[in-house]
Amino acid sequence: MNAPVLVDFHLAPGAVRLFWLDPRSTGTRVVTTDGLEEDIRAAAEVIAKFSDNVNPNKPEHTSGMEWTEPLGERLVSPLLRTLPEGATLVIAPHRRLHDVPVHLLKVAGRPIGLHHPVSYVPSLSLYGTLRSRSPRARGSTPVAFATAYAEQSEKVADAFTASPKAFAARAGGRVFLGAGASRDSFLSSAPDADIVYLSCHGQFSADDPADSALLLSHECRQPSRSRPEPGHRLTVRDVLSLDLRARLVILDACMSGRQHLNVGDEPLGFPAALLLAGAQAIVAANWKVDYRAAQLFMFSLLDHWIGGGHPIGEAMLAAYRDTHRTFPHPFHWAGFSLHGDDRLHHADRRSPQS
Template sequence: TQYYLGALYDCLLRPLEGLVGCRRLVVVPHCALHYLPFHALYTGTQYVIEQREVAYAPSARVLQQCLALPPRPAQRALLLGVPDEQTPLVRDEVITLAPMFPYAETLLDEHATQAALVARAGSADILHLACHAQFRPDNPLFSAIRLADTWLTVRDAYSLELSCMLVALSACETGMNVVSPGDELVGLARGFFSAGASSLLVSLWTVDDTSTATLMVHFYSQLRSGSSPSAALRHAQCALIQDLPHPFFWSPFVLMGRW
């Protein structure tokens, strides 16, 4: 794995080493590069995330919209969890995260319905959805997150009225999109950005239940201590590298939008 990540680094980022002397790299990919974890590229001695923060944006226009939204403190959180046989640790994840916020509401199991989400999401600074997800490359508008009573599709996400500083989609492939010929992305990220989120924490592939729960604890601990979302994710991923060094475990999640 490191060999290929190193080859990609040599091709994509090493020529820019003289220009990237900053603490944060913001990537606006093109075409197939939307599927690439730039933060996991390997320099030969380190992963990129060990050198600097990395944030992503689907386009310069979307990034501009996210940065124009007024910032909000991470005070009020809405956390939904729908565990199943594939994601048994979802309940523990939500219960562990809730005390990290001054005000947190948890919706677990049968209480995590679409109606409950719609009614409460608008007042949340942070929306955290931990559940099963499904990416539909054949019909990306029907990519969806499994709630207690239904699947929340991209179309449904469009209709949410959000003012969140962060939406975290703690599930498999929530950051996957179909890239149209005009480099327009269609997937869950587009739906939540359109609904008003300024930052998204989403995954590029199928995630491991245990490592995801651990990553989220590290991430929110840093966020509550005053770190920016991109700095919090960098800290969480670097912490995970120590125990789970293979990129499959520590690098599926990316921060999109406001960093």
């Protein structure tokens, strides 16, 4: 597997600087593009409202995506013109670019995420830390959790369990379902798990990102749509207090990938919190993903990562392509992002350093 191209953005007043280091060449390349700040801001606002403005059944009728190509051409085409098909990109965004999934942008009419494995990191220095982080011990089992709102129809509630069940069957792990998929069961099981899969509802708080939550069951009751009780909420603040051994955490939960920027361009949300808590890679949702597309995506991801033996970055690329064939609008196929170590293999379990 080829080493990734490391990509760093810097948004300055009136200009965007694009830095990249390609292991196939020597030295760092730098390109400056003027006048993109307003385009990036507008794109971030479109993505922030994606869930509210898109009809999942007919997304092409309710959301204009024409901006993805002009922005892609001006933002990243200088980089992509230098790369072969399939080169892996590890991207450290900056400021409002944290809110724009670069993999859905188009260059030469082609979405980036359908032609290149893409992973996001808060900073390239953290990527180096993730790659050198002490490997996880053998013997720790995968664990999955799946619960929906108590008021949801049986058909939709069953859809929440399909992917976690498939994951547990293929990975050989334990699965907690419905009322058993509780916050307490997560807090007791996840710290020692090799891989964690969560299928549930999510809430993002722009005012207090540390209070963003995944909604799990509590005291044998599934969360309520109208008013989840505190015991149902697993927050970013809770995750920051954990010491995880998980190599991969999959958040099959709406809005779980949204983050808020603190002073110093530090994103705060579930992806950053889980990486800081010890996980090596995170798959999380950028918006309220339609459950049909999410299920297709997750089945494909598991098939390529667990069954096919591909690294997680390449498995994401394959899952994007598989989903795109059935659901061609980016609202469906681009709904999940990979954060962290793109080269993680399912079979890669080594002993921890002393």
